[in-house]
Amino acid sequence: MESKGHPGLQYMRVEAELESRKAEGKPEDQIGASLHLALRKGTPQQHLRLNAPCKIEVKHANFYYGSQQALFDISLPIRERQVTALIGPSGSGKSTFLRTLNRMNDLIPQSRLEGEAMMDGENIYAKKTDVVLLRQKIGMMFQRPNPFPKSIFENVAYGLRVQGHAKKVIEEQVERSLRDAALWDEVKDRLKSSALSLSGGQQQRLCLARALAVKPEVLLMDEPASALDPIATLKIEELINELVEYYTIVIVTHNMQQAARIAQFTGFFLSGRLIEHGQTADLFQHPTQPETESYVSGRFS
Numbered sequence: 001m002e003s004k005g006h007p008g009l010q011y012m013r014v015e016a017e018l019e020s021r022k023a024e025g026k027p028e029d030q031i032g033a034s035l036h037l038a039l040r041k042g043t044p045q046q047h048l049r050l051n052a053p054c055k056i057e058v059k060h061a062n063f064y065y066g067s068q069q070a071l072f073d074i075s076l077p078i079r080e081r082q083v084t085a086l087i088g089p090s091g092s093g094k095s096t097f098l099r100t101l102n103r104m105n106d107l108i109p110q111s112r113l114e115g116e117a118m119m120d121g122e123n124i125y126a127k128k129t130d131v132v133l134l135r136q137k138i139g140m141m142f143q144r145p146n147p148f149p150k151s152i153f154e155n156v157a158y159g160l161r162v163q164g165h166a167k168k169v170i171e172e173q174v175e176r177s178l179r180d181a182a183l184w185d186e187v188k189d190r191l192k193s194s195a196l197s198l199s200g201g202q203q204q205r206l207c208l209a210r211a212l213a214v215k216p217e218v219l220l221m222d223e224p225a226s227a228l229d230p231i232a233t234l235k236i237e238e239l240i241n242e243l244v245e246y247y248t249i250v251i252v253t254h255n256m257q258q259a260a261r262i263a264q265f266t267g268f269f270l271s272g273r274l275i276e277h278g279q280t281a282d283l284f285q286h287p288t289q290p291e292t293e294s295y296v297s298g299r300f301s
């Protein structure tokens with residue numbers, strides 16, 4: 001679904017819709033009200049680029065775990081330097097889809113993908129694709145922080161050492177990545193301490209710094225805040241709103257308000273199918289499919 005106007009107009013539509021609901025005496029349900037609030041705050045809208053080119057283009061993807069089909073004919077454009085949120089109930093295929101983008105599913109025996117996944121016009125699944133390089137270009141953060149049992153410095157330096165960089169370059173890049181992940185000030189005096197001594201939220205930002213160190217172009221995030229408290233969640237969301245200027249981000253989230261707070265585009269998954277996708281504000285305010293409408297209004301979860 002393409003855009004239907006300037007982002008400012010989106011707000012006006014939201015406001016108008018709210019006013020008309022009120023005028024008609026329609027109750028504003030809880031979910032509706034908080035979604036409105038999240039959409040009105042505007043941060044993702046500030047970064048909305050309606051003409052952003054496609055960074056990754058998936059077409060007619062079917063995915064199978066052995067004989068079980070988990071994804072059905074998914075076509076989704078992932079726009080460059082925009083956040084695309086994948087929402088939908090548990091088991092709807094969001095994580096499976098996310099993992100097809102950097103071939104993480106290759107690690108699962110008997111799994112297979114049909115269809116097309118291209119990044120910058122190159123086939124992600126081509127035989128000649130170097131999967132290690134691909135996963136550097138398309139970094140990933142998981143639900144639970146998974147730092148290596150090494151020092152804070154070594155966690156971030158790891159990928160750079162594999163790439164064979166000189167000591168000075170590694171030091172500079174570690175600092176830069178920690179700064180970009182908004183962690184530098186908290187750890188600069190204890191870079192040699194174990195990463196496992198950090199709080200959960202800090203560990204998750206360390207994992208982000210580790211991914212950023214090898215200069216990815218795309219970041220995949222699989223519910224990166226689901227194990228974090230509200231303050232740590234807020235930090236991750238603020239970071240995403242800054243990182244979108246430089247990276248293409250795809251995030252799985254169970255939390256619709258979170259999608260509204262951070263994503264320019266959203267796709268709604270149900271039972272392995274992509275029911276609808278488009279601008280986040282449109283999808284929440286004017287869903288075109290009845291299943292989307294039911295989900296965003298909280299009638300099933």
Ligand SMILES: Nc1ncnc2c1ncn2[C@@H]1O[C@H](COP(=O)(O)OP(=O)(O)OP(=O)(O)O)[C@@H](O)[C@H]1O
Nearest residue numbers: 065068070088089090091092093094095096097108
């Ligand atoms: N490694 C696996 N082997 C076999 N089936 C799997 C595997 N991982 C996921 N599935 C199945 O694929 C389907 C989609 O799961 P997936 O984890 O992608 O959904 P999801 O929307 O991300 O769910 P959640 O929000 O609970 O993480 C489910 O039926 C799940 O049981």
